[in-house]
Amino acid sequence: MDFRLSDDQRLLDDSASKYLAGQYSFDLYRKQLSDGIAFDSSRWSAMAELGWMALPFPESVGGFGGSLVDIQLIARRLGERLCTDPWLTCAILPGKLLEFVGTDSAKRLLADIAAGTARGAMAALETNGHYDPGLIATRVTESGDGIRLHGIKSVVFGAEYAHVLLVTARAQNGEAMLVAVPSTADGLTLNNYRVVDGSRASEVVLSGVRLPASAVLARGRVVIDAVKRAMDVANAAICADLLGAASAMLKRTQEYARTRKQFGVTIGSFQVIQHYLVDMFIETQQSESLVWMAGILGDTPDCADREQAISTAKAYISRSAVLVAQKSVQIHGGIGVTEELDIGHYFRRVTHHAQLFGDRDHHVQRYMACQQRDGKC
Amino acid sequence: MNLEFTVEELAFQREVREWFTENVPASLKARSDNGQMPDKDEQHGWEQTLGKKGWLAVGWPAQHGGPGWTATQRYIFDLERARAGAPPASPFGVSMVGPVLYTFGSADQKKRHLTGIVSGDVHWCQGYSEPNSGSDLASLKTAAVRDGDHYVVNGQKIWTTQAHWADWCFCLVRTDPVVKQQQGISFLLIDMSTPGIEIRPIHSIDGHHHLNEVYFTDVRVPVENLVGSEGMGWTIAKFLLTHERTTIAGVADSKREIERLKQMLKDTKQGSGCRWDDAFARRRVAELEIDLAALEYTNFRTVAATEEGKGLGAESSGLKIKGTELQQAITQAMVELGGHLSLTWDNDEPVGNFAFNRTRERYNFLRAATIYGGTNEIQKNVIAKMLLGL
Ligand SMILES: Cc1cc2nc3c(=O)[nH]c(=O)nc-3n(C[C@H](O)[C@H](O)[C@H](O)COP(=O)(O)OP(=O)(O)OC[C@H]3O[C@@H](n4cnc5c(N)ncnc54)[C@H](O)[C@@H]3O)c2cc1C
Numbered sequence: 012m013d014f015r016l017s018d019d020q021r022l023l024d025d026s027a028s029k030y031l032a033g034q035y036s037f038d039l040y041r042k043q044l045s046d047g048i049a050f051d052s053s054r055w056s057a058m059a060e061l062g063w064m065a066l067p068f069p070e071s072v073g074g075f076g077g078s079l080v081d082i083q084l085i086a087r088r089l090g091e092r093l094c095t096d097p098w099l100t101c102a103i104l105p106g107k108l109l110e111f112v113g114t115d116s117a118k119r120l121l122a123d124i125a126a127g128t129a130r131g132a133m134a135a136l137e138t139n140g141h142y143d144p145g146l147i148a149t150r151v152t153e154s155g156d157g158i159r160l161h162g163i164k165s166v167v168f169g170a171e172y173a174h175v176l177l178v179t180a181r182a183q184n185g186e187a188m189l190v191a192v193p194s195t196a197d198g199l200t201l202n203n204y205r206v207v208d209g210s211r212a213s214e215v216v217l218s219g220v221r222l223p224a225s226a227v228l229a230r231g232r233v234v235i236d237a238v239k240r241a242m243d244v245a246n247a248a249i250c251a252d253l254l255g256a257a258s259a260m261l262k263r264t265q266e267y268a269r270t271r272k273q274f275g276v277t278i279g280s281f282q283v284i285q286h287y288l289v290d291m292f293i294e295t296q297q298s299e300s301l302v303w304m305a306g307i308l309g310d311t312p313d314c315a316d317r318e319q320a321i322s323t324a325k326a327y328i329s330r331s332a333v334l335v336a337q338k339s340v341q342i343h344g345g346i347g348v349t350e351e352l353d354i355g356h357y358f359r360r361v362t363h364h365a366q367l368f369g370d371r372d373h374h375v376q377r378y379m380a381c382q383q384r385d386g387k388c
Numbered sequence: 389m390n391l392e393f394t395v396e397e398l399a400f401q402r403e404v405r406e407w408f409t410e411n412v413p414a415s416l417k418a419r420s421d422n423g424q425m426p427d428k429d430e431q432h433g434w435e436q437t438l439g440k441k442g443w444l445a446v447g448w449p450a451q452h453g454g455p456g457w458t459a460t461q462r463y464i465f466d467l468e469r470a471r472a473g474a475p476p477a478s479p480f481g482v483s484m485v486g487p488v489l490y491t492f493g494s495a496d497q498k499k500r501h502l503t504g505i506v507s508g509d510v511h512w513c514q515g516y517s518e519p520n521s522g523s524d525l526a527s528l529k530t531a532a533v534r535d536g537d538h539y540v541v542n543g544q545k546i547w548t549t550q551a552h553w554a555d556w557c558f559c560l561v562r563t564d565p566v567v568k569q570q571q572g573i574s575f576l577l578i579d580m581s582t583p584g585i586e587i588r589p590i591h592s593i594d595g596h597h598h599l600n601e602v603y604f605t606d607v608r609v610p611v612e613n614l615v616g617s618e619g620m621g622w623t624i625a626k627f628l629l630t631h632e633r634t635t636i637a638g639v640a641d642s643k644r645e646i647e648r649l650k651q652m653l654k655d656t657k658q659g660s661g662c663r664w665d666d667a668f669a670r671r672r673v674a675e676l677e678i679d680l681a682a683l684e685y686t687n688f689r690t691v692a693a694t695e696e697g698k699g700l701g702a703e704s705s706g707l708k709i710k711g712t713e714l715q716q717a718i719t720q721a722m723v724e725l726g727g728h729l730s731l732t733w734d735n736d737e738p739v740g741n742f743a744f745n746r747t748r749e750r751y752n753f754l755r756a757a758t759i760y761g762g763t764n765e766i767q768k769n770v771i772a773k774m775l776l777g778l
Contacts, residue, residue: 358752
């Protein structure tokens, strides 16, 4: 057993931590929130410079061949800093989806994402599908040398910052397809809104979008499998992000308990507050263990092992981080439920990430399904 | 033992239900169907409608303008109110300062203030908490210094709910800085239009403006606005803590919210079925209902005890703890069972079922339920001391 980071990983972690400490702040986060944006092109370029977009992709597309743990190292720092930049949703998630479908046209797109010159967004889920990417009502019709798309993809994170949307749809014969839809396509409408953590998502409305047949990146079973696997990568990152956010809340709440006085003493001198903080501490310790477990055991194409590892981590950490978030607010008292302090914003981020691509119930159910299939997929 | 309503009580329930069906404005119902709180005009308009019917100050004795109902009738009324999708009346006038005034107020104070509360025309806020005096309320510092026929008030209140909607504020102020903390506190009625009062908004994590900071700079308050005598403020505040607590558990609204959650799950498609087909979702709902039953029957027992004339003591703390925990659990289930539909923040167009799109409002706001009205930790301290002798 070895839980130590490699030298490269320590460098990556340090530089992520330093970069965000220098270039991102709570004030900036709040300003973006009130301006209704969750993206900054100069920060995007800087992150690309630092290699964050290329990091986890194969060298054959210009990537650095990094691991799932590498992704988690950055995600944890983003969570810790409350950063809403769409690194996960516009680079890692769509990039991984392209990598996993693995066709030539997908790889060409991936090369642009890895280079930081293009941004994508995965448009896989729909309002009637809950968390299941297999429930697709969006239709693709093929005619001659082209295709048309009809349907609505729902809560597409980062869509308004993407150059290309990776849309799943079904053909007349029920076959799934992955289609690259340029953000400028005729018949494509995005209805944008803010989501709970302060980042942005969209309803993606496809009203007979007409594209050349070459826009179809992949078809058949590989499409849904790749979406699921990409969501597992995202969930490993989300777990790390939750860990970062929960650790930041714990740290702030500890400090608050040491300084806030009532009845002439610090509230941290009350045993009930001490025990809350101890519970929070233990929960973040256990969460951290499962973050790295998921990063290592979840980094495999074998879907049975992967699903079990990712669902174990997400089921545990989503509950644990929510508990830390709720107790942090409670210990802060009135000031904890305001927008003035960062605690309330971390609370919202944790609420959001805990159910992004599956809440605890969903992942416990998926864990049960893994068991029922007896290790097979 | 008998767990049923009497024939008279059932008739009363029908009467109340019919009246609500006819009188709850559609806009108000539409909001509560989406889990949203009313705005100022809706809230005040609704309170005036209740006031006209004589059903606003439902806990008050008849001689002060209440309907003179039994505790069971009030309980039925509250159930039907929530069931109809109407919000609870703002507590500051009818549940707080009103009972204080008819119990401790002078004849002039009663004459001046009670009718406006009963009719829903005059709105109040509660100025207790200060930045450094939350749980430790008795340490409050806002000073009222006697100057002829006036008190001159200086200091700061915080977390003052609806101060920006209020005509009047009932405040705890320090009139004597020398004596033991509790004995130097007085209960003062302050007209919010008095010069020297500044209100600053605080936005809470549901994204709305309910809370305020209220600053008092040389605010001159006529001495006739002192309730009781100087130094009686703490006694009055303690009286309020055990007064009219039959609705503190929030059973009526929790019941309605669970029903609403069920309906939301049934109305939300998942594949060829709906969210209600998910056994995990049904289990969550079942667990909430079981917890609600425990709370509801405990509340019944407490109501029955008040009918027999036994006052409600520290037991109300238990109702507050369990009631607020349940409110939070319901809103959390609502957020979680909606999946991504619960993550949208400011969409005007529905994303799937709009009711799920708005669940985060109540979830976020009700984190405060275990903080306001005395935190749950403080409530537990009360039970440990008063009921368990610890
Ligand atoms: C939404 C909302 C509405 C409100 N509306 C009003 C209003 O209209 N008018 C008004 O006057 N006030 C109002 N309040 C204020 C409310 O009463 C206070 O927030 C509450 O009393 C707690 O005080 P505090 O926020 O200063 O927290 P603190 O007292 O600083 O408490 C911080 C933490 O320490 C814990 N703690 C404190 N003392 C002890 C102890 N002895 N043992 C164990 N734990 C302890 C608390 O439980 C809490 O977890 C409102 C608050 C909120 C959040």
